[in-house]
Amino acid sequence: xxxxxxxxxxxxxxxxxxxxxxxxxxxxxxxxxxxxxxxxxxxxxxxxxxxxxxxxxxxxxxxxxxxxxxxxxxxxxxxxxxxxxxxxxxxxxxxxxxxxxxxxxxxxxxxxxxxxxxxxxxxxxxxxxxxxxxxxxxxxxxxxxxxxxxxxxxxxxxxxxxxxxxxxxxxxxxxxxxxxxxxxxxxxxxxxxxxxxxxxxxxxxxxxxxxxxxx
Ligand code: CDP
Numbered sequence: 131x132x133x134x135x136x137x138x139x140x141x142x143x144x145x146x147x148x149x150x151x152x153x154x155x156x157x158x159x160x161x162x163x164x165x166x167x168x169x170x171x172x173x174x175x176x177x178x179x180x181x182x183x184x185x186x187x188x189x190x191x192x193x194x195x196x197x198x199x200x201x202x203x204x205x206x207x208x209x210x211x212x213x214x215x216x217x218x219x220x221x222x223x224x225x226x227x228x229x230x231x232x233x234x235x236x237x238x239x240x241x242x243x244x245x246x247x248x249x250x251x252x253x254x255x256x257x258x259x260x261x262x263x264x265x266x267x268x269x270x271x272x273x274x275x276x277x278x279x280x281x282x283x284x285x286x287x288x289x290x291x292x293x294x295x296x297x298x299x300x301x302x303x304x305x306x307x308x309x310x311x312x313x314x315x316x317x318x319x320x321x322x323x324x325x326x327x328x329x330x331x332x333x334x335x336x337x338x339x340x341x342x343x344x345x
Contacts, residue, residue: 131236132331133244136258137304138207138292139265139272141315141323145258146240148324149331153238158230160241160248161210163223165201166191168209178209181216188213188222204273204280204288211292214242217301224248242296245307254334255310256327262289264316 132149136142143159150157167188168178176183200206213219220243227248231237239248245255260268266286273280296304306312311330315323 131231131249131252131254132238133249133252133255133307133310134238134240134258134327135242135244135246135256135304135306135310136240137242137265137296138289139269140258140260141268141318141320142240142256142258144320145256145313145315145323145327146238148320149327150238152324152328153236153331155236155238156230156233157238157240158227160223160227160239160244161207162196162201163188163191163226164210164214164219165206166195166198167219167223168211168213169198169200169206170195171213172209178212181218184213184216185218185222188219191223191226193226202276204269204278204285207292208288211295215295215299215301220247220301242304243302245310246305247302250307253338254331255307256313256330257306257310258313258315258323258327260314260316262286262293265289 134142134146146157167184170187171178171184174183174187178184227239231239231249245252263286266282266289269289270280270282270285273285313323313326313330318326
């Protein structure tokens with residue numbers, strides 16, 4: 131089981147996907163769960179601050195709802211971080227994530243609280259970061275590619291607001307687990323970041339196997 135956490139547009143999704151391909155593991159982008167809850171809550175006409183309404187949307191969420199391209203928009207990222215502050219929403223999404231994480235053969239999960247709350251016993255943990263400016267640039271390019279027209283300054287503003295909200299909330303705040311390896315991708319290409327991530331996971335695997343053998 132590999133846990134990949136980090137802030138918006140740090141490269142954690144790309145790294146999780148690459149690790150999944152390298153090690154032959156299924157990957158769950160847990161951000162999509164919160165994006166879906168945000169979008170469904172809004173579509174139902176409920177307030178994002180209504181914890182009960184958002185938790186009810188989370189309780190009936192199914193895997194096939196995660197393919198909706200509407201979840202990838204800039205607006206959905208904002209809705210996600212607003213419903214993600216609610217403890218009941220997070221609780222309702224726990225079982226889905228645990229089931230995915232515990233499947234035979236292992237899995238990769240990426241998010242904000244995988245190494246701290248969802249899978250604190252994960253043998254391999256990464257915390258992926260980059261400067262807000264570089265993350266905003268990446269997200270801006272990604273949104274342009276999706277056909278969303280938005281100013282760079284607004285994307286940077288989104289990123290700073292989301293970092294503050296995700297890191298400052300009471301329920302499972304975004305933070306590096308003490309045993310997570312820090313991977314700063316600010317100056318790294320995708321190839322270099324994926325390679326660094328592979329080395330972190332391989333080192334964790336050696337440690338884990340040695341600990342198992344010593345048991
Ligand atoms: O791709 P990006 O990093 O912008 O966003 P995401 O990973 O799809 O997550 C969207 C939002 O969902 C985050 O800003 C968090 O508020 C929330 N989230 C969370 O609270 N816990 C997770 N495990 C994953 C996402």
